[in-house]
Amino acid sequence: MVPGMTEFWEPAVKVVSAGTGTSAPSDAIILFDGKNLSAWHGKDKGAAKWEVKDGAMTVTKGTGDITTNQEFGDFQLHIEWSSPAQVTGNSQGRGNSGVFLQDRYELQVLDSYDNRSYSNGQAGSIYKQSPPLVNVTRKPGEWNTYDVIYTAPRFTESGRLFSPARVTVLHNGVLVQNNFEIKGVTEYIGLPAYKAHGKGPLHLQDHGNPVRYRNIWIREL
Structure with a gap:
């Protein structure tokens, strides 16, 4: 055997510009750049009515x-969020929102800075399923980042589950969900x-709290 027998040259690896800081890679789909909500609509299919101001x-x-x-x-997602600087409420009533992957599986957004709540409902949790490995939530009013690697579930032609969804989440650059196997659609009550x-x-969820979002982009995998 010679070295070349274990080398392959085709297909060539696609070139992508990585971006700088939190800016999007060149092959990303920009979902929100601080200007408008043209990539979004309301859940009733009408216009999205959230406020856009100061890039958020x-x-x-x-x-x-x-x-x-x-x-x-399947996708890679980057999203930044901030709970209100003025703290009101506690537990789940404080800075609550959520990022629903494929419209079904919730990555919790919550002001979990010095705010005790049930562990599988705090920031960085897969809501009611998996608590984050650690709590790295920044102070109210400061920006948090989620970087998400998501593998969608697969189903057979008859509709039976073939392989469950999986998710890896970095919260402010720290691993909080490590290839977690999602158990099914997020439920508030029940399994x-x-x-x-x-x-x-x-x-993105309207839970009644003025949570802010910015710099949202996604890469299809």
Whole structure:
């Protein structure tokens, strides 16, 4: 055997510009760049009604969740969020929102800085399923980042689960979900279960708190 027998040259690896800091790679889909909500709509298919100001979108209480126009399967996601600088409430009533992967599986957003709540409901949890490995939530009003690697579930032609969804999450650069096997659709009451589906959108939750979001981009994998 010679070295060349274990080398392959085709296909060539695609070249992507990585970006700097939190800026998006060159092959990313920009979902929010601080200017408008053109990539989003309301859950009722109407216009997204959250406020856009100073490069961020802010949950406007009572206007409802917002959802991306585009649907996704496997992806890499970058999203930044900030709980309100003025602290009101406690536990789940403080800086609460959520990032729903494929419109079904919630990555919790919560002001978990010096704010005790149930562990599988704090920031960085897969809500009601998996608590974060550590709590690295920044002070109220400061920006947090989530970097997410998500593998969508697979189903057989008959609709049976073939392989569950998996997710890895870095919160402020720290690993908080390590290839976690999602147990099914997020439920507030009851146990999660799967129902067959295809691609799905990203959606952000209006939980009544003025949580801000910025710099949202996604890469299809």
